Amino acid sequence: MAPKILVVLTSHNKLGNLDKPTGWYLPELAHPYHILRNKADITVASPKGGEAPLDPASIEAAKDDVSVNFLKNDEQVWKNTQKLETFVGKAKDFDAIFYVGGHGPMFDLADNPTSQQLIREFWEAGKIVAAVCHAPAVLYNVKLSDGSLLVAGKEVTAFTNAEEEQMGLSKAVPFLPEDALQKASGGRFVKAAELWGEKVVVQGRLITGQNPASATGVGKAIAKALGIDSGSS
Known part of the structure; x- marks a missing residue:
């Protein structure tokens, strides 16, 4: 049976106090989805459910074939998301949870109690927890049942x-992911040698x-962790 992945998108569409739209970032969903779509059963959720806002700047920035094709052919993936709260208590039904970045998650997921509960449930049920770019910010204050921080003592990266x-x-942004994760992990934040x-x-x-x-790379790492890695996308 194909493994099941819960993908989480933001419902937030405004960038702080700037008059700029935001949301989730196109290639950060398009690329992992491309790798996983034929090997896993993917369910997509967001805090509000319904259409999850796509950051228009990411459409401008992402000209690669995978992102362009995803945008053109797969809009049902983000236009019809389920409400995040409906998955509380259902970690046993999934094999992994994956948070897609963009600036949006900084506003409606990073300090969201429902999201934090879900991550704790997935982690304590032995499931895979993954996030890319700004989305690892959702991990910084997730406390496990024993009161410890999930990321304490673990290497972690983010924007x-x-x-x-x-x-x-x-x-x-309300805070910087690197600062928050550096503190929460106990100084275990790592990053690429060069910007971007x-x-x-x-x-x-x-x-x-x-x-x-x-x-x-995150999509491939999820595939590998799920045992569905065929060595290529």
């Missing part, structure tokens, strides 16, 4: 302070990717 600075959006470089960190069942360039 870096320098990358945010280069985008000119350091002040637009690919970095995927696998710590057992915890998989994190730094930025859009890491999306394919």
